[in-house]
Amino acid sequence: MKTSGGSDAMKRRAGESAAETVEDGDVVGLGTGSTAAHAIRALGERVDAGVEIRGVATSFASRELAIEERIPLVDLDEVTGPDAAGIDVAIDGADQVAGGDLIKGGGGAHAREKLVDSAADRFVVVADPSKETGVLDRPVPVEVLASARGVVADAVRAAGGEATLRRAERKDGPVVTDNGNLLLDCAFGPIPEPAALATTLAGTPGVLEHGLFVGLADEVHVGTADGVRVLEP
C-alpha cells in the first residue's frame, strides 16, 4: 500500500489504538492509506484471536489487505438501508486534520471513503502529528467525470483555486479512480471556511465527490513518538 510522509511507527500506534476500540460483532468501515492499513492489520490480529467482525472496504487496496488479513467482508449496500445492520465504526486516515475537519483523497479513494465514513455510527480518524494543522491548506482532491474536467477546472478557478489533473507515476496519462473517474487536485491556499467550499464543490456539475470531510470525525487518534493522543473534536 502507498505510504505518505510521517513516521510509520506513529501511524502504527494510531492504527492499533483505533482497532482496539472495535467490539465483537461490529461492522467496521476499512479506510484507505498507510495509516488505515495499520488498523486493518491490527483488526486481522483480533480476528485471528477470535473476535467476530465484518469489514466494509473503501477501496480496491483496503479490500485486498482485508482479504490477506482474513477479515470477512460485506458490501456497503448489504449493511445500509432500512432494516440493515449499519456500520458501527469506520477507521480511516487523512491527509490533513483541523479539529473535526479533514482533507482526504491522497490515495484517490475519498468518494467511497466518504460514503462509508459518513454512514458509520462512529468515525475514527487515524493520523500522525504531521497531519495536524490549524487551518486546512492542502490541495483538495476532487473526483470528476472524465468529460467534466475542463468544466470543473473552470468552476474551481472561479472559486479562487487552481486545478491540476493527477497523473499516474507508473503509467502514461492520468490516475483513474476505482470508480473509473479522474482526479483534480485543487489548490485554494488556506481554507478558513471548509463548509462553504464543500458546498461550492458539491454543487459543481461533473463533481462526483470532493475530499473535504467537514465535521465528520468523532475521534482522532494521533500516534506520537511515545503513545497516542485521542481527540474528540
Ligand SMILES: O=C(CO)[C@H](O)[C@H](O)COP(=O)(O)O
Ligand atoms: O484519504 C486517503 C486515501 O484516499 C488516505 O486516508 C490519506 O491519503 C492518508 O493516507 P496515509 O495514511 O497513507 O498518509
